Structure formats: structure tokens, C-alpha cells
Amino acid sequence: MKKILASYVLWLIAISAYAQYDLVIVGGTPGGIMTAIAAARQGKTSVILERTTHIGGLPANGLGATDIATRGATTGLFSEFITRVKQYYISKYGADSKQVKDCSDGFHFEPSVAEQILEQMLAEQKGKITVRKMRQFDVLDKNILMENDQIKKIYIFNRESQQREEYTGKVFVDATYEGDLGAAAKVPFRLGREGKDEFNEPGAGIVYKYWGGTEGEGSTFQGDNAVQSYNYRLCLTNNPANRVEVKKPLQYNREEYISLIEDVWTGRHTGAHMQQVTAAMLEENRKYIASGKPSKIPGDVWGIAKITNMVTLPNAKTDANNQHMAFISTDLPEENWPWPTSAWAWRDQYAQRLRNYIQGLIWFAQNDKALPEHFRKAAKEWGFAKDEYTDNDNFPRQVYVREGRRFEGLYFFTAKDATEVAPGQRPPLHASSVTASHYALDSHAVRKREPNRIHLDGFLSYPSQVYTVPYGVMVPKTVDNLILPVPVSGSHIGFSTLRMEPCWMALGQAAGVAASLAIDRNQKVRNIAIAELQKVLIEQKATLIYFQDVQPDHADFPMVQYMxxxxxxxxxxxxxxxxxxxxxxxxxxxxxxxxxxxxxxxxRKDVLTKLYQQLK
Structure with a gap:
């Protein structure tokens, strides 16, 4: 009887693997999840093919401090997500609790909470969304069948059964951070950095820049093949009851971390304050630290914060990212350059190497006797959160892939699309906008520490303003039924602001609606009526153009967006x-x-309303 039941289960899995879906989505990232949810609300079926055992991408893997510069710039399904986050903490801990305060209106959350809420949002679309975990797509010609500029089917490796599965759909969606499906479909893409001569962008090419300050010696602004660094977004805590000690990894190389010793003893860092710091001040600081006190160099930080940037999350946890003002932190530049176009075997090796490196760095900061004792003691107050990533020794399961392939779509997004056209004015307004968004032009380092440089090459941030994102950034020029809401079209600098999860969620929502329209109208995804797409998005309270005085809950929001x-x-x-x-x-x-x-x-309202009624 057991054998019959097992055979029946395998038969069911096989049948489902060969099922026809409206949308086939590669990547269980928030961009892919929102694509499926938006399509489901339009009555379409989707399958999400996720390589790991967990959906949720980076928000479920440590990115708990939402990267958005203007709250309210990006709404729609992203707003639904953060509203649910806040309600989760209110329901569990009470409206006046510290957890609710620390969730910052839903913009800050624990990794496990993000995953739980995204799972709930998917589960609500009963019968419309199928999630297949441990499904790996490899960029091989044999894994994609194309006819007449359309993807007909793709083949996926089931990492559990070790079997090859076939998925057929009407529209395919690449929601991977790497852009693997688009590459298999032969969509042209870019890697590396454009030079300043190509688009005249701030920060383009080789740049050495004080954090928060000016560009320095060595900046040539020439393009190259460098990819910005990756890390893991750690979830740390200083709560002894929930803290797990960071252990020395088996593969540990002390030589990788010894430059931190002088940085700690002198207080040297990469911030703009260093422009006023003299060699004499650094030596005086050494003596000050030797007396048992923390660093007094302006802008310097002490303890674990020297190597990780800490943002508070609920329940005494932090989103611990790379420390922007450090020469050595949790990023591991240079070694990740092959990631975007490498096979998963190489990626898995790098992921383990990165994990060993980060654990080794923390262990070094907490234990190496060449560091000041009171520095080590301060660093040792922190450890991994015991109740996060419980199936992975409390370490994030997914590498923070900040930049993979950048496809060349109908529209190529550059820095000018995110910066004001004149002081006080907006960036260019795109009539084909599918979301507004806002984050700085922001890239992490591409090279490790070099002698006599003020910072790491490519580690930069330049201001932007709330901008609009045209539909064309996620639509290829040739493939008729492929949408790319995550590995979007843009330059290295242009992509550096688009690459935030709120924007990816919004683009996923637009992709789901666009795919549904293409299916209903029997059109190529690049030929759908943009106005029809925008109408649905506005009805779903997505902000396509941001206004300071008219938010989605305003009665005139649809009219204002339309006009x-x-x-x-x-x-x-x-x-x-x-x-x-x-x-x-x-x-x-x-x-x-x-x-x-x-x-x-x-x-103005009366005039606009009359025009709106006549024009629409």
C-alpha cells in the first residue's frame, strides 16, 4: 500500500510539473512573488520556480531595513506588504509595544516575519499560484525551447528528485537577481561599469570617493568589467537569551583580516571626516585607545559597528549590512565578478567562501588578541539571532546579489532618469511609468583595499530625486512573451537605484498585470496598451507619479495620476x-x-476634473 501511495504522489508531482500555466516565473524573489499575485488578481495562473527551500529573496534573508528614501513614493502591493508587517507586530505585541515602534511603520522587519507574510500573500490566491521550491534553472540551450521569438517551454532541474521537469506557459518572467532566464533567451545584456564618457553619469567608471565626501585620487571614470560586491545581510542580536555565538569557521585565514588591526587602533575609516584628520591625530588616538577608551576620531565607530552597519529591527535584532565607512567589512569585492554568468556549481562555492569569510571576520573582531581588549569585548556583545534561519545554523540562506545581468530593453535607464532636470524640479517624467521610486545612486565596492586610496573603488552614493520608471525597462526588444522585472535594463549607475526591493516589488506588480493584458489581448508584451496597464495599476493604488500632497488614499488620486x-x-x-x-x-x-x-x-481641482472627465 505504501508503495502504491508513493507512486501516486510521484505521478501527481510529474503531472503538475508538466502543467500549462498562464505565467511561468523563474525566481521566488519579491519581484516574482508580486508578479504572481498581480496576475492572480487578474484571474491568471502562475507557477513560481524557486531554487531554494524558501521564498522571499533578500527580505527573507536579512534585508529587513527597507531601502527607500521617500516613503510613499512606491505603493501598490509594496504598501500592502509593509501594512501587513506593521499589523503583524500590532497583533502579536500590542499597538504600544517596542516591537511596533521598532518596525518603523512596517518598513523594518525580521527575516522570518517577511517570509511568513509573503507566504500568506501567496496562499490567499488559492488555485491561482503554484510554488515549486528546489527548482533550478540552468542557462543552457537545452533548457529553453523558442519558436518565432517566443519561449514555448523551459526545463528545470528538480534538486530533490534529481529529475528534469518541463514547464509551459503563455508568458515567462525572469524574476532572478542574476537574469538567468533572459540570458537563456539570448536577450542582450551588460556587465561591468560604463565609463563616464558614455552617459555622463556621476560615479560612472573607476571612482574613489570618501563616503559622504568628494572623489579622490585614482578616479579615472573609465569603464571596466567590474561587478559591485555581494555580502550576506546578517541578522544579529545583543539579546543574550536569543544570541548564538559566532564560531571560527573551519576555513579561516587570519591574513585576510589583519588590516583591520591598524584601522581599529588608529581610528582610520573611509568617511568624509578623514579629510580633516591628520597623521598626528591618528597616533594620538592610538594612545587614547591604549588607555582603555574607545576611538575619538570623528566619524569612527566602535565594536561590531566597525565592520557592520547596524539598523534596528524588532525584538532586539539588526539588519547588519556592510559598513560603508570601512576598508574591510562583510562585502567581498572582486571574487564575485564571475557570479552573474557562472553556473550554480560555481555560485554555491562562492556562497560558501563568502560565508566563511564573513564568519571569520566577525570571529576575528571578537577574538583576535592583536585588537584592543575593550574593542573585542564590545564586538562580542553581538551574535546571530537564535530564532532566525533555524535550518541553516542561524545564517542567511541567500547571498545578497546586488547586481547581475542588466538587460538591454525597450528603455535603458541611466542616472539622468533619477536626477532632477533643474534645481528643485523633478527628474524626467515618463509617460509610460509603471511605478515611482526613490533611492540614491548607490553602488558598493568592486575592488578590495588598495594602498594609499581613500576608499574602495566603486563604493559610492550620489543624491537622486523621486523618479518614474518606464515600462520599457523590463521588456526586451525581441522576445515576445518575456518580462524582466528584476534584472532590468539600465547602466551600472542607473541600475544602482532601481535595484531596491520596493521598486522590484512594484515592477513585479506591473509585470503581472502586463502579462495578463498580453494574454487577454493575444499581444506581444511590448505591444500592450500602456494606458490600459496604468489604469489597472492606479486602481490598485500603485503610485506612478509621486506627489507630496496626493497619496493613494486621496479621493482624487486616480484623476491626479491620469492627468x-x-x-x-x-x-x-x-x-x-x-x-x-x-x-x-x-x-x-x-x-x-x-x-x-x-x-x-x-x-485647479475643478478644472482638472472637468478635463479628466472629457479626456478619459
């Missing part, structure tokens, strides 16, 4: 209650081709 996409509201505020002046009325008449009859003092 803004057509050029009527180019400024940061809609100013609906203000009177419409003559210059504005003339501009709106010219745009609409409609004669506007408005009495003195008529509000």
Missing part, C-alpha cells in the same frame, strides 16, 4: 485647492486642445 501621466502636473505638488492661474490654464488648453471656461478663483 500627471499626460503632462498636466509636472511639479511636486498638485495644489488642487489653489486657484488656477492664467498661465496654467493656457498650458492645459494647449495640452488638451479643449477650450477651458473658468471663472476667476476656480480651483
Amino acid at each position: 500627471a501621466l499626460r503632462g498636466y502636473l509636472p511639479e511636486w505638488q498638485a495644489k488642487l485647492t489653489d486657484a488656477a492661474d492664467e498661465i496654467t490654464l493656457a498650458a492645459w488648453e494647449k495640452l488638451s486642445g479643449i477650450k477651458i471656461q473658468a471663472q476667476a478663483g476656480t480651483s
